[in-house]
Amino acid sequence: MGMCDVKKTTIVDKAFLIILALSLATCSSPVPPTERDLGSISTPTTESVSPVEKVASPTTESPPQMEGEFADVVFMNGVVLTMELDPSQAQAIAIRGEQISAVGNDEEVSQWIGPNTRVIDLQGYTLMPGFVDGHNHLFSQSQFPDQGMWDVQDLALSFGVTTSAEAGVDAQLLDQILKVDQDGELRLRASLYLLHATSCGEDLGFWYQDHPPSRPEGAKLHISGIKVFTDGGSCNRPAVSFEYVGEGHGDLYFSQEELNQIVMDAQGRGYQVAIHALGDRAVEQSQNAIEAALDGSPNTPRHRIEHNALVRPDLVSRYTEIGVVAMIFGKFPACFFVGDTSKFKYLTPPEYISWEWPYRTLIDENPGLHFAWHSDYPVFSSINPMEHLYGMVTRKEVSEDGVTICEPLDWAIDDRLSVEEALRFMTIESAYSLFREEEVGSLKPGKYADMIVLSANPLSVTPDSLKGIQVWMTMVSGRVEYCSSEQQWICPPSGGGEED
Ligand SMILES: [Zn+2]
Known part of the structure; x- marks a missing residue:
């Protein structure tokens, strides 16, 4: 696929490319509540348990x-x-x-x-x-006119998103978010992923190392990890092993050795690594890099692969072998696949269409693996979790006119999820993907x-x-x-x- 809304994406890419500010503000850590309501409630501490x-x-x-x-x-x-x-x-x-x-x-x-x-x-x-959105670009939106930090939070909160994860924070955006937190104006939980390489493959280097991972219990703001783009999609094209008509095999941004080094460096400093991989060549390279960094150990750093949009059949079982946390889209682009829109330049040939969004297969063949939902708003989709839930369960999509329903093609119908599954991916499992499952994502004392x-x-x-x-x-x-x-x-x- 590699479908991204070209118009909207251009805006976001600009956000990514904004020149890095010099600020080296440190992460503030709001004080977690020290007083437990009931003496008999024990604080959960076992991280490795599902x-x-x-x-x-x-x-x-x-x-x-x-x-x-x-x-x-x-x-x-x-x-x-x-x-x-x-x-x-x-x-x-x-x-x-x-x-x-x-x-x-x-x-x-x-x-x-x-x-x-x-x-x-x-x-x-x-x-x-509340919904836990494991990956979006909510705060990036606030860098544009008429969209302040308060407004974008309002938007997410009005749709029931109580935890958000900003998947691509550069130095300037980090500064702005830290200020919102310091001013006591962070109204939802936000987990930040600091940008190592942009959506166009530009390497921003190691600036993020001045901001170590920080996840104080109960704090609204976490610095959780780094974000790396390994292939195109919102800029350039997804890296695939088939051939896009007239467009080649897409764009891979790193050699395997380079990506291995990036994951290894970040892991050594305690960061979780979130790797953007749309095409199957990017998924494979990301799997390899995580596998190399873990070196046989369980994925306790919870390294994630974002999107997993085109998965070649031989890569499916490797998710479990490595223990990757797999982030999946919700809102299904049925209108695109039925030809309602022609704004995307690259199409998956029919013989490879079963590789597209194979989430039912991924889930069934990787029992016990952690899958989590992400909206990726506004690069590709809506912030409204109900549209995502509807997409996961029906694989239908409401067309841009707001009325017409695009029905999924046969190959897509087979990948529908149940409401129960989808809701778990949107709450407790996405909380897991952010190291927040002890705090939120389910309701218990x-x-x-x-x-x-x-x-x-x-x-x-x-x-x-x-x-x-x-x-x-x-x-x-x-x-x-x-x-x-x-x-x-x-x-x-x-x-x-x-x-x-
Ligand atoms: Zn994204």
Whole structure:
């Protein structure tokens, strides 16, 4: 494929190319909350265990004994999708300060209601963890007129994105984001990936080494890793082993030795490496580089391959052999594949079309591997997670006119995902891809209260209705950051309930 919206991409590439500023501001580390609400809640520490294996039983927590331990806010009488295994659904959730105190049925959670607790009746509506977008360019957008840092955060929050990952931060953008954080104006969690090589293959060198990885527990801002482009897509063409008509085999930016060295250097300094790879030659080179850096060890640095858009069949099993974290797109470009648009220059020949977005195959043939969703907004797609969920589950796409539906071709239909799978990739698994699964991505006691209320339950509506689900409330760390103007009844006052 290599499909990228050419118009929009040009804008983003400019952002990438902005001349590096001289600033060497250091990463600020917002102080994580030190006070746990309940003495009986233990902080999860085992990093290597898959998040699905750590299941809290909410009924085992002791209810508050003293007034100071009651919840600030309790949501009751709803459908709470926890993204945990037990319980996967609950009725109610209690929040105190920035964190979740209890999840369970109405009766269990009602024990956390004290004299000053704000109780909200969900009236059967659905509450779930906020979406975790594992890779986008949200803050890059703020470098353009009429799009301030506050505006772009507003946009993401209004669609229920509570954690964002900026996948390509140069020195100037880093400066701006650090300032937003220092000014206390970071409203969603942001994990940063510092740019080593740009979308056009320009090597920015080792400037990032002045900003070591930093992931304080509970902090809104993390510097998580570096971002490297290994092939084209948003600039130039994806590197493929077949031949694009009249366009050759695409553009690979590094030799294998060079990429190996980049991953090795970054890994040695504690960075996670996120490697952009659209075409199969780029996927292969990225797999090789991660394999060489890990040298037989498990992928504890959680090195990721971004996009995985064209995967040659012999590369499929290598994801598990190496333990790569695979980042996948959501919103499927069905309109492009049915010829609704002709803005992309390079087309995959029909005999290789089964290599395109083979996510069903990748998931089925790599059981237990960590897959995570990314929107890649605005390079290629919408920020609205519901459009991505709809795309993953149906492989249909709403055309640019906003009405016409593009149906997927036969080869694409086979790669549909279930709603349950897709939601996990969009929450707890994408949190894993950012080293945040101990803090967010699911609802259980001790985790941060990053959650959203929806107009409908994605698990019970028809697949075609997924695209129309609206976010009514978005909460980050117990604070309401977005409330639909028509659904104010569902939003507690910002900052939680009254404290004495
Ligand atoms: Zn991107």
